[in-house]
Amino acid sequence: MGRSPCCEKAHTNKGAWTKEEDQRLIDYIRIHGEGSWRSLPKSAGLLRCGKSCRLRWINYLRPDLKRGNFSDEEDKVIIKLHSLLGNKWSLIAGRLPGRTDNEIKNYWNTHIKRKLRSHGIDPQTHRPIKGSIAVIHSKTVPSQLSTVVTVSPQNGAVDNSFTIRPKTDISSDNVASTSGTTTDEDIRQNGDCYYNDNSGDRELNLDLTLGSGSTSLVRSGGRSGNGSSADSKPWWDPVTAARLSLL
DNA sequence: AACCCGAACAACCGCAAGCCA
DNA sequence: CTGGCTTGCGGTTGTTCGGGT
Structure with a gap:
């Protein structure tokens, strides 16, 4: 069967976004709003996959993003939500205004996992690791x-x-x-x-x-x-x- | 100064769910 | 009901950067 590709790969840029691309995307969404990601690149004059545009907007360009370090309070909320929800990053992100699922996922993988392990807690199960029951x-x-x-x-x-x-x-x-x-x-x-x-x-x-x-x-x-x-x-x-x- | 290594984070990929004709 | 299209999600990979040697 096979799915149709989400975009014409031969004619799309990949990798890091340039300032110009960012600005084009911002300008376009300011005028037309979010959505129609598939057709957006063409309309906005971007040589990018619609998916890539969506990701860039949601994770980086959105004006309501908080950015910066996570507070202790946010740490606690993430840990507690993860213990209940597991890797449901979008649900967790929905409870942390200004944070994205990708950001939380990265933060979890690079900071919190280590922090929990150092406290003798298995980050996946949230149970004490053997020896620290x-x-x-x-x-x-x-x-x-x-x-x-x-x-x-x-x-x-x-x-x-x-x-x-x-x-x-x-x-x-x-x-x-x-x-x-x-x-x-x-x-x-x-x-x-x-x-x-x-x-x-x-x-x-x-x-x-x-x-x-x-x-x-x-x-x-x-x-x-x-x-x-x-x-x-x-x-x-x-x-x-x-x-x-x-x- | 050059190299290595790990941390941090941006971006990609494949899949599944939702929507609609 | 079905199938194609779009969107969203989560896992993974790639890239950059800073610190140590």
Whole structure:
């Protein structure tokens, strides 16, 4: 069958973009807006593949990009989101205004992976690497529909604990929804979880749902165990949540 | 000064999902 | 429903740069 090539390779430039090419792309998008990437290069007078134009715009030229170093807060958000979502860079990027999936992916591969390993944590599984096992205790308080999870790393790190409770028990403050994508809408529809880090005064409301095949913090059964759905799994996973607190 | 090496980041590639006629 | 086209995503590769020897 074979797919038609995304562009006429013989007549397209590759490699680093020149200032002139950047300017052409910026000017064109300023006037015509984003989209129609396939036809854009020709219309804009660029000898580039549409894909390449899109990538250049999204990852480098977009005016709302933050650029510069990642803050500690952003680090934490990335790590926590990655522990829940895995390599879903676009979803993670959607929660970090001004950051792109490519940027986060690169940052993860070059900085965070190393940082986690140095703390004895496997960056892929977010579990302690053999030899630096954390002890996880959890205590559910049914009357309050909340669970207190205590994590005691054995590698000398400071103990940590946090509380998880259904989001409806708290104020309706949400993290800013920046992407406005279907995913965010799904998140709102499918449920959410409130995450409170007891070790400090910051609270991180991840407000997430997950794709298929991952561990989930999302409600999958009755919150109070009264069997409102077929399976009786808790609506959040304390082990996954515990992993978060390690970071 | 020249070389090597690793870190950082930009860009490419293949694939899959979504859209639409 | 089907198939072609477009767009978006994630993995990977290529390039540049800075520090060490």
